Amino acid sequence: MTRSPLTLLAEALASRTVECVDLTNTLSPDFPVIVLPAEFGQCAPFRMEKVSRYDDNGPAWYWNNISMNEHTGTHFDAPAHWVTGKDLPSNTVDAVPAQDFVAPAVVIDISKEAAVDADFVLTRAFLEDWEARHGEIPKRHWIALRTDWYKRVGTPDYLNLKEDGAHSPGPDGCAMEFLVHERDCVGLAVETVGTDAGQAFHFNPPLPAHSILHGNGRYGLQCLTNLDKLPTFGAVIVACPLKIEGGSGSPLRVIALVERTPA
Numbered sequence: 728m729t730r731s732p733l734t735l736l737a738e739a740l741a742s743r744t745v746e747c748v749d750l751t752n753t754l755s756p757d758f759p760v761i762v763l764p765a766e767f768g769q770c771a772p773f774r775m776e777k778v779s780r781y782d783d784n785g786p787a788w789y790w791n792n793i794s795m796n797e798h799t800g801t802h803f804d805a806p807a808h809w810v811t812g813k814d815l816p817s818n819t820v821d822a823v824p825a826q827d828f829v830a831p832a833v834v835i836d837i838s839k840e841a842a843v844d845a846d847f848v849l850t851r852a853f854l855e856d857w858e859a860r861h862g863e864i865p866k867r868h869w870i871a872l873r874t875d876w877y878k879r880v881g882t883p884d885y886l887n888l889k890e891d892g893a894h895s896p897g898p899d900g901c902a903m904e905f906l907v908h909e910r911d912c913v914g915l916a917v918e919t920v921g922t923d924a925g926q927a928f929h930f931n932p933p934l935p936a937h938s939i940l941h942g943n944g945r946y947g948l949q950c951l952t953n954l955d956k957l958p959t960f961g962a963v964i965v966a967c968p969l970k971i972e973g974g975s976g977s978p979l980r981v982i983a984l985v986e987r988t989p990a
Contacts, residue, residue, distance in 0.1 A: 743987060750916075750951045750964070750981040752880060754800040757948075761798070761920045762893065764928075770796040773978075789901035796974040804914075804922070804937070804947030808975040811942030818944070820974040827946065828915045830966045832983065833868045834957045838875040841896040845887055846926055849898040851905045857988075861959055866911040869948070876918040877952035886920060897924025907943050909950050912948030916964065916981075918954055922947040940941035946955050948981060957983055 730738075739745035752758060760770040773795040775963045779785025798804070806812030807819045817823055835857060840847040849872065858864060874896050879885040887894045897919065900905075906912045915936055922936035932938055940947055948966055963984040968977030 736749050746985050746987050748877040748983040748985050750953050750958050751801040752950050752952050753973040758800050789869045800978045801950040802976050802978045804976045806944050809937045809941035815944050818967045820977050821972050823972045829965050831868050832871045832962045832964045833864050834873050834959050836873045838873055841874040845894040847896040849902045851901040854855050864910045869916045870906055870912045871916040872955040874918050893925030895919045897927035897944050898936055901934045902931050916948035918951050
């Protein structure tokens with residue numbers, strides 16, 4: 728009898744021939760959040776208040792009250808997050824089809840370029856050259872942009888704020904148009920605090936990752952870790968945000984299913 732794909736996956740997970748790689752940073756009050764220009768409202772950091780921990784307030788149980796912005800820590804951006812996606816159907820986290828929370832990934836490594844230039848811009852020309860070397864980006868994949876930026880967590884270099892704002896790598900408009908319209912990506916997954924480059928306010932159009940992704944019903948994943956542990960092709964990302972009524976995004980636990988390389 729032919730075994731079903733789900734049976735094969737279950738066997739692979741049980742035998743650890745398929746492993747789960749954690750792509751999520753630990754959510755804590757110390758984890759930095761994006762900083763916008765002072766005239767705008769700001770993203771609230773994570774806060775945790777103990778309710779009880781096996782004490783007079785609850786002798787047998789431990790729990791906390793927590794608060795945060797929807798876009799704090801490792802988080803998911805729904806189309807409604809951006810003005811370009813505000814009128815799309817199924818544009819909030821509670822309405823996004825559950826099927827979209829599980830999708831394959833292609834990892835594009837720009838870590839060397841980002842190490843040399845914190846403001847490295849991903850262009851269509853770079854992507855076309857990348858495809859000439861690695862093969863065409865398949866449809867309906869997450870574009871996971873590896874920068875090794877997660878190694879900066881815990882240092883000022885993670886947000887990398889200067890007098891003129893943040894400095895971090897990201898795509899330009901032509902790159903995003905290519906990935907969305909010609910490669911039909913599910914979304915953009917990054918290790919930086921936002922899908923756009925730190926200086927993307929000055930791009931034409933401004934903030935093209937947010938504008939183009941969400942205007943076309945695509946998604947963003949930010950503040951990921953461990954993208955260097957994924958293969959170029961073959962990983963599957965599982966990213967299920969909280970089902971917040973009318974939510975524009977959500978912190979979440981992101982994992983990748985990866986076939987273990989034989990020793």
